[in-house]
Amino acid sequence: MRKSTVIFFKSMLFLSSAAKNKIISEAILxxxxxxxxxLFGREYNEHRTITEVCPVANAKEGDKKRKYEIFxxxxxxxxxxxxxxxxDLLGIYxxxxxxxxVPSEHDRVAAQPYCSYIIISVTDGAFNTIQxxxxxxxxxxxxxxxxxxxxx
Numbered sequence: 060m061r062k063s064t065v066i067f068f069k070s071m072l073f074l075s076s077a078a079k080n081k082i083i084s085e086a087i088l089x090x091x092x093x094x095x096x097x098l099f100g101r102e103y104n105e106h107r108t109i110t111e112v113c114p115v116a117n118a119k120e121g122d123k124k125r126k127y128e129i130f131x132x133x134x135x136x137x138x139x140x141x142x143x144x145x146x147d148l149l150g151i152y153x154x155x156x157x158x159x160x161v162p163s164e165h166d167r168v169a170a171q172p173y174c175s176y177i178i179i180s181v182t183d184g185a186f187n188t189i190q191x192x193x194x195x196x197x198x199x200x201x202x203x204x205x206x207x208x209x210x211x
Contacts, residue, residue: 072177074109074206075109075209081114086179087181087184089154093125093153094117097115099146101146109175153166159180161200
């Protein structure tokens with residue numbers, strides 16, 4: 060009897076250096092509040108390439124230092140932008156001022172299964188780390204490996 064080999068591979072997120080720099084700049088400028096925005100690009104075989112990002116206003120009422128919220132109309136605009144420009148809306152980014160770039164329980168509960176979630180840690184107004192996350196079948200976050208590309 061022949062043994063079958065199952066190969067598991069982690070999803071990969073390719074992030075253009077321009078998109079990465081824009082996200083980091085937005086996170087630093089928004090600090091000590093959380094920033095947020097959309098991730099656009101293309102997906103192929105579980106690997107995603109983020110080529111564009113679009114910052115949006117943090118619509119959270121009250122304290123924006125620990126949570127973010129995006130207006131429903133901004134989601135509609137993002138979907139229309141993706142469709143008009145032949146892109147996929149692949150996820151959302153947001154910052155964690157003075158906290159690690161790991162998802163909170165609030166982030167997990169609000170997350171959608173398909174989306175990538177990039178989190179940028181900013182400590183005392185300076186960039187610290189960047190990580191990407193996706194929900195698994197058990198609705199728990201798993202880290203996506205980020206590779207920075209020089210493409211736009």
